[in-house]
Amino acid sequence: MEQKRRRPYRWVFMVVIMAIASTSLWLYLDVNQVESMEIKSGIQLKFRTNEDQLEIYQGQTWQPFFAKGINLGASLPGHFPGELPITKEDYLRWFAMIDEMGANVIRVYTIHPPAFYEALVSFNQRKEGEPLYLMQGIWSPEELLIEKQDAFLPEIRDQFQQEIRDAVGAVYGAVTLPEKKGKAGGKYRANAGPYVIGWHTGTEWDPVMVQKTNQIHKEMEPYQGTYFRASDQATAFESWIAEKVDIVAQEESKYGWQHPMTFTNWVTTDPLSHPGEPIYHEDMVSVDPTHIEPIHWDAGYFASYHVYPYYPDLFRYDTGLKTVKNDTGEIDTYKAYLRKLKAYHQGMPVMVTEFGVPASWGNAHFGELGRDQGGHTEQRQGEIDAQLMREIHSEGYAGGILFVWQDEWFKKTWNTMKFELPEDRRSLWLNVLTNEKLFGVLGMHASKEDVLTIDGDKSDWEKLAVEEKQKLDVKVHGFEEIWMTHDEGYVYVLAQLEKAFDPLSQSLYVGVDTLPGGNKKAAELGSMTLDEGLETLILLGQEESEIRIASNYDFHTRLYGKRYGMLPLKEEELRDNSGVFVPWKLAVGLEMEPPDSKTYHPKEEVIVGNLRRGTTAWDHPDYNSLAAWETKDKIVELRIPWMLLGFTDPSSLQVMSYQDEGRDFVTETTRGIRILPWISDKAGDGPGTVEQAGNPYPLTRLPIYSWEPWEEVGYHERKKQSYPLIQKVFQELTVPATEEIKP
Template sequence: MEPTKKRRWRWMSLTILIVVGVSAFWWFWAADHVESMETTTGAQLKFRANGELFEVYQNQKWQPFFAKGVNLGASLPGHYPGELPITREDYMRWFAMIDEMGANVIRVYTIHTPVFYEALVDYNRRKEGDPLYLMQGIWSPEELLIEKKDAYLPEIREAFRQEIKDAVGAVYGDITLPEKPGKASGTYRANAGKYLIGWHTGTEWDPVMVQNTNRLHQKVAPYQGKYFHATPNATAFETWIAEMVDTVAMEESKHGWQHPMTFTNWVTTDPLSHPGEPIQHEDLVSVDPTHIEPTQWEAGYFASYHVYPYYPDFFRYDTTLQQLKNDAGQIDTYKAYLRQLKQYHKNMPIMVTEFGVPASVGVAHLGNLGRNQGGHSEKQQGEIDAGLLQEIHQEGYAGAIVFVWQDEWFKKTWNTMRFELPEDRRSLWINVLTNESLFGVLGMYPNKEGVLTIDGNRTDWDQLVPEEKQRLDVQVPGFDEIWMTHDEGYVYFLAQLKEEFDPAKQQLYVGVDTLPGGNKHTAQLPGLTLDEGLETLIALGKADESQIQIAANYDFHARLYGKRYGMLVVKEEEKKDNSGIFKPWKLAVSLEMEPPDSKKYYPLEEVDVGKLIRGTTDAQDPQYDSRAAWQAKGKVVELRVPWMLLGFTDPSSLSVMSYEDAGKSFTTETTKGIRILPLLVDTATKQIVGQNAYAVTKLPMYTWQGWEQVGYHERKKQSYSILKKAFHEIEAPVKIGTQP
């Protein structure tokens, strides 16, 4: 090639490289660029708290912004949060679904792995329209605080300060965290700071710890920091929080940004007085956000609370909240509380950063207007969550963040946790009686979901591979075939009858035996005699007849709250083996309370969770109910039963509740499997079809291998589409009162 042509070619190549490089840089910068405002001190602002409004800088001006968010957990089925199992692919898939739902904010409680921040930055670079913003939580040393009951201990203060530094470094992609058990680690290089909406410092505060901290440090001077200070009327604990919030501000200022600050709070430690709260502990002490103020933090400061409609109990009992009606004309204590809380926090924005109800069989608290902690279908969950969202918006709040994005199998609940043994295996199965596991908008279903559908059609059973099911050779009049299988959530039964099943003429009973003991006879089945006892008895028939009951001396709800705590009356005959008495399967929803722990006497409250709903688990069917337990069509009857209702404390290790109690703790046994005795009863004569005597010990046993790994299916719940509609209907915040 001639020299002139060579030079020309080099210039052309160089020009092309420059153009490509500039184009790539421009694409990268434009895609990653977030419009912000620079303060007089040189800090960048994207969001700010201004009077009672939360505002975003957009199109070269400040505009009102309503945070429509979802809390994001850190676990997957089969794992605990400290294992941090969520992958980049999971996050990218979830971000798209959250975006589609209409949320504009994701809140996380603690530092996630580097892939979370990388995925968020990558997702926002690629998407059209406004970014998906991040509210970063900073986890306090919660266990130490509860144990030591003194926030000022050096080990607690230093641990929290270090967590703050780590969180800021993680968000701005400027830190490498060493491996520590239960903590995120790795090299953080993705700068997600430009997508931050605010810092959410701390966890729900234990009232006894707060009270003790205030008592021990009464003479501490109000904190005066560079960016935040405590007011003269601040308590010692509020002064401590002011210091921690100021620490977050100082760390963030090193990166040239300012974002609005808040700290975690909940109804138990709100600054309001609740004369109708029965439990002294729940209205013991206040942590008041108005006692902390920004000094020179232009991004500002806002209040945030976790507010659920069923807890504490004053939502049911406090007459001062029973004056306000909602849009449907109903007395609405949740709406009344929101209004009182908003009125208290004058001249500052306030958000509800946790709210919602679970879609579960189990129930843990009762709420006004049926907004209970559990017992809801997915459709009901969506309707209640959407209603709460609308009320939060109507009352002039700056944001509402629903709890939670995904189901979390590892969670525990106060009224079932004593029955889940061993405790460290909770993540290996899904207990639908534990409502805390099922708050998710994204369902995490056990592995037979979508494989077996409870609909009265046996085709899906026939398609299961032989290793996935077991035919039981049970010789009982009226039955042609009995099949069983299981997954991480349920035991499944299929019965092929000789005649069509008609609940108006028949009832179908299934006696279940898992270990020695129980009832060898029962009033429900007159004349029945067995050589081994049954732990549970299932009845299928009309709606009010379909349920599972538990042998009286095996009933661990009654053993805990009757025999051990004396809150229930347990008759002497119910304590005996083979009493013949089966009792409804119940969970406590409120304990017996009496002075001095409560202001007056309240009896124990309980709910029946053994009712078996007839329906379908086909999510595409208009009659779908996530709680459905059985269906019958023609000669086919299908049934699924949650493991715990059969007495299992951990099916992954074949652990069942023992009949024996050891002091204050329950004990378990390892079962060899499940024996079932299916029976048909003529509703007119109340007689068992066929013989009355059976050798349970001779019945075939359904067996399975324990497991250490889980299978699961991820699917949007019905609540997702309902919340999507509600989110999309909300644009800007509602202005209440005069904004400065």
């Protein structure tokens, strides 16, 4: 009797098990319908290397394949990558847009959550034609390598080898990874292995670490593995990489597949000599892919490099690269570098797996032909990215993978990171001065950018809810109404004037106060004196429009003058209420001199406070993603990036302090923003109309624009103007270049 009562439960249990098994089989069996070639019992190939090309098995034959790819990050606005916020629905939506753009490869740097692989398998199963292929990266213990300076330490070896096993298991849907802070985990059951185009092992290598590893283990015998080995010419670090690539191959072979192998490399550790590079550590050591060889790996092996047109400085200073002209007849050092790099790797495919420029207000490095690390509109971003992709193709490379698909708010850049405080809140706001945040082809725009358009029309302001905007009771001659609002990226101001603003004959000023201190007097204020100082001053006009910063508040001078001694200091400008406003600048190159560099390398800087007139209406022919202001009739509309107003973290109302005693900057919590606008006739000598005879103007009586701190962000996705330009070049480049490359 007891046995009979248990049978229904066993039957239900078996049904559940069969259902789960059927689902698993569906994921495995359907994906294995990908056409492949069996090279030996139980071993399949879909991609292989053949001399200097990559090939795909298609239509029962091997055909040349050119990789047109996009790198995919792991974060969303408001999150750091380790929080793993991207859902399966996000991935599916993005895959459709990436496919529409014409890409055939998605590269990820590390293990993504199970939802990524499930979405890739699901998308490809439903897609007509060729699938989206996956280049899977395997993250090395980067911070530990830099800290310990010896790649062969057991703790590094064990951590990296476990990451390799986890990555291969995740791709083949055959592992359950524990939940760990900052790492993907969960049950991996979707088999994305047959969609892999290649394995991309490691991260950009610190040259000092590479050199020290080579010195410590200089007597080491070259690595000899099961599928890969190091040649007799290999350094110790190259042997270390050969071992890691071999372990990836060993792990993948367990699943009956072979795919092409590569490891991450970059210009800093390339095998070429760069006598024109001024900084020693940028050309101090090589990591040479030709010193690693496949021995029983039919899928083959290729070299891959991250090659940006602005870094290192050899792209500007190495005369050996100023020998090649591009299609427009200009000397093109990027094209020359690609040619030299390709020539070095004889008989071996080479792929550029990161390249591109950002569409950001900020700039962090100058590049030749205007290919800077930032300062580009979305349109110009697309033009440069398309140029670079065409050059990669024309120089006979096996592919190019653009950096990056989506904007990443959590990113930092060397020339703004000291001003983003507290740094653990970087993902909660969009600092458009930080170029690294804005490499994306898919824009992750701050929340009001789909509501408010800079175009000189206030109708969109009228649609904002009452609680989303604030009318300021600022009674100043020439102004009827002033409104303010904000989002994660900008502070917005709308002024309705008594009569139309004429930038040809007038200048419109907006003084901004966020904390005690600053300039109570200035040439721009004429004879007027304030009872409280201004941190920044906005000027709008026909010839120049910019935001200037009080000289004693200027982050740039305080960091590179007072702390680093790279800028001359004027004592009179370091005093409070100096009366001087200076241009808002960012460093784009540090001063270097021997022994750190071969020759003296001057400090370089760029003015970042210029305010462009134009419209942010993305569907308008004159759309400018960097537009800051516009005026029509009696309306003046303006948006200002947070950092230009002194904010280090607007989400917690933190502004840079005037306190400047230690090496690190200090912040203060502001009550909000107080503004003082006025209009001056360019023929006149100051505002005149806002001062009170004999008394300081009572700035402290003006209303403060304030807001509540935020812990969650709003944002919206939109394809940038660069998207159709990338789409066009991807559609053009259907097969590898076949023309002979001239020496």
